[in-house]
Amino acid sequence: xxxxxxxxxxxxxxxxxxxxxxxxxxxxxxxxxxxxxxxxxxxxxxxxxxxxxxxxxxxxxxxxxxxxxxxxxxxxxxxxxxxxxxxxxxxxxxxxxxxxxxxxxxxxxxxxxxxxxxxxxxxxxxxxxxxxxxxxxxxxxxxxxxxxxxxxxxxxxxxxxxxxxxxxxxxxxxxxxxxxxxxxxxxxxxxxxxxxxxxxxxxxxxxxxxxxxxxxxxxxxxxxxxxxxxxxxxxxxxxxxxxxxxxxxxxxxxxxxxxxxxxxxxxxxxxxxxxxxxxxxxxxxxxxxxxxxxxxxxxxxxxxxxxxxxxxxxxxxxxxxxxxxxxxxxxxxxxxxxxxx
Numbered sequence: 001x002x003x004x005x006x007x008x009x010x011x012x013x014x015x016x017x018x019x020x021x022x023x024x025x026x027x028x029x030x031x032x033x034x035x036x037x038x039x040x041x042x043x044x045x046x047x048x049x050x051x052x053x054x055x056x057x058x059x060x061x062x063x064x065x066x067x068x069x070x071x072x073x074x075x076x077x078x079x080x081x082x083x084x085x086x087x088x089x090x091x092x093x094x095x096x097x098x099x100x101x102x103x104x105x106x107x108x109x110x111x112x113x114x115x116x117x118x119x120x121x122x123x124x125x126x127x128x129x130x131x132x133x134x135x136x137x138x139x140x141x142x143x144x145x146x147x148x149x150x151x152x153x154x155x156x157x158x159x160x161x162x163x164x165x166x167x168x169x170x171x172x173x174x175x176x177x178x179x180x181x182x183x184x185x186x187x188x189x190x191x192x193x194x195x196x197x198x199x200x201x202x203x204x205x206x207x208x209x210x211x212x213x214x215x216x217x218x219x220x221x222x223x224x225x226x227x228x229x230x231x232x233x234x235x236x237x238x239x240x241x242x243x244x245x246x247x248x249x250x251x252x253x254x255x256x257x258x259x260x261x262x263x264x265x266x267x268x269x270x271x272x273x274x275x276x277x278x279x280x281x282x283x284x285x286x287x288x289x290x291x292x293x294x295x296x297x298x299x300x301x302x303x304x305x306x307x308x309x310x311x312x313x314x315x316x317x318x319x320x321x322x323x324x325x326x327x328x329x330x331x332x333x334x335x336x337x338x339x340x341x
Contacts, residue, residue: 003032007113008033010137011111014142017079017107018041018079021041021042021078021107022077023043023077023079025080026082026094027085028084030050032060034060034063045066047066047098051233077106078102078106084113087179088124092124093179096151096154101154104149105146108144112141118143156177156238159178161176165186174211175243176211176239177236188332190214193304194218196327196328196335201225202267204226204228204268204269205262206271207273208231210272215244216247219247226252227252228252228266230253230256230261230262234255237253258285265296265298266296266297267301268301269289271305272306273307286313289305290320293340299341302340303321306334309331309334321338324336325337
């Protein structure tokens with residue numbers, strides 16, 4: 001059985017397209033196919049907005065890796081290998097950003113699962129040139145195309161969606177880039193969590209901060225707290241920084257792959273934790289968050305999370321903390337709370 005995800009397997013069938021090229025890999029890549037590509041190309045570099053994938057690729061010196069919300073490095077890239085992202089607006093963002101930098105004559109290969117909507121590339125790429133499907137296997141498609149038109153200039157500020165969220169008497173401004181959770185809306189779970197939060201104090205961690213909504217509401221309710229916000233996504237980190245700035249709040253925003261870059265010493269860890277990875281559901285990051293939370297909390301430090309009611313998080317929290325209380329509940333969501341003894 002291949003160690004590669006299905007989109008990489010279909011790319012592996014078409015290695016002739018990569019011969020002699022300087023390849024820039026972007027999008028929803030999550031395996032070591034770029035390392036194999038080095039054998040067939042002049043050079044391979046990876047641009048990723050996923051900090052976990054960046055940390056993995058950092059272990060392979062044959063591939064240059066870049067983690068950011070925007071690709072600004074000097075590059076010889078003349079072919080983009082785009083793994084189709086799960087959010088269509090993110091695909092539009094990546095195309096606009098990469099081709100504004102790389103320009104006319106740059107080739108593109110797009111791979112993705114058919115159920116992910118990869119067929120959208122046919123219309124989406126029209127402003128840049130033509131792209132055609134050349135292979136399909138394992139319920140995936142392989143497209144090749146070339147940028148023949150002059151791409152428009154790219155200004156990241158134009159890609160932020162700005163909107164206002166209100167709960168009770170509180171209102172905040174949110175700035176969000178494409179592909180970020182709660183892009184343009186206040187999800188029901190986060191709203192329930194904000195409405196249930198106790199008085200906060202000390203050092204607070206908003207884990208999986210998305211566009212920074214929770215942290216901004218917490219800072220507004222409790223101006224004296226030291227707010228820290230982390231996420232695995234560079235797009236989320238940039239959005240959260242912009243949200244804090246839009247509301248005149250100061251905070252510490254950083255990338256972390258679960259606890260990879262988190263230091264102990266928090267009074268509160270608060271989260272609307274993610275449970276999706278790619279197109280498939282994954283709970284492992286949240287389970288690690290819950291199981292190891294006591295190590296990062298002060299004595300009497302508190303964990304508060306919102307989760308879909310059907311998720312079996314109570315036993316994990318009880319195992320880590322000894323007790324788990326349900327502070328609030330709807331038909332769909334529950335707020336769980338635990339204190340480090």
